[in-house]
Amino acid sequence: MSSPAKHNCSVCSLKKICLPTGVGKDELERLEALVQDTKVHHTSDEVIRQESPFRNLYAVKSGMYKSVKLNDLGEERVVGFHLPGDIIGLDAIYTKTYSSSLVALTTSVLCQFNYDQLVLLSAKMPTLQAQLMRLSSKEINIANAFQNAQTAEQKLAGFIHNLSARNAERGFSSTQLILSMSRQDIASHIGMAPETISRILKQFQSNDILIINKREMKILDPARLLISTGCAHA
Template identity: 40%
Template sequence: MPPADDEDAVKFCSTCAFSSACLSQGFDKSQLSELHVLVMHVGPFAPGEHIFREGDPFNAIAAVRAGTVKTYVVDSHGREQVQGFFLPGEVIGLNAIHAARYPANAIALDTVTLCRFSFPQMSLLATRLPGLQQHLFRLLSHDIGKASLLAGDFTADERMAAFLIALSRRYAARGYSGSHFNLTMARTDIANYLRLASETVSRVLRRFQDEGLLCIERREVQLLDRMRLEQMARVVLRD
């Protein structure tokens, strides 16, 4: 796999999951180059293709460059448990650092390309670039926070509102529309992630639409009454 070429240097800075660290710390050109040469552009992965599987050796983290990635595990009864969805600019593989093996499966939901970073090389670089090290810690903390997001005893409405608002914020943080976006994941995956029945997810979305909170057509969603959705989501998102 070839390293990222010079033509992509500007795109690297604008779309990379580590861009906020670079910008806030004011890394100079040589420091950016050191980080840039660690990047391997991987893909495309076709919808349904695995990026890694549970138990695979860990030696790299990857930022989603395009597309959506789902992570999941399969329990002892053969049932799939969705752990999360990763959008462009977000990092997969952080939870593999401790055990040095991926603790879940990652699969492409649509056409996915990745920016892959060798973790041993990035760790070495982070010892010389404190801003990068701090950003890695923030990414780890955020990943842990997402995992515990839905652990409480919340209603179906609260769970769905929190899912939509969190997704909206994540899109907006990457420069996409936070009010008009696609649900690239299937309803069954959303239900699995929220620990709800598929019929419940469909019913809640239908009621949200009837009440004028959103407009949904197939996978295209437009948030119409963000204030009410945020009020419902607040108990889950804790903000």
């Protein structure tokens, strides 16, 4: 079995999201020596299993993944969607086990960081320590986005708005979205029935807020979408 390929962070289009700001050439080379690409994952591939031992952090290089968590009753819930540049595994640092399973939603690739080696390197690179703290804080903010939404419409509008903002951060269109996840996955993530998702999406289309063609979504009126989240006023 061949070993994963060495990654070249300096030419990666996502380096502004993943890498510490102000990192020097020598520091970058030391960091690159730790990073490896995983094999290509295909739709429905399970990459990490819930409660498996924590050894690595991962960054999404391409594609999209979802995190899925089983409760004590064996019920499954989607707890997150991961776009290119997202770091996966930060919540496992304390418990030393992964709190959820990671499943590919499309043909996707991860960058892999051995955590113990990363800690040793961060002791010599204050900018790397600061970046790990920043990314941990960012993950908390993403998880808490629109958690105060009261209605089903606010929850779904908040999810779409958050996905739009994350796309824009990566240099992608904020109004042309590809929904790699199923409506069942979206429903599981925000805590409502798939039928409710379909009803609200039809309502948003009738109100000319957005249009959907299969898994392609176009946001026609970002301002009204934001108002629908309950976080802005008309």
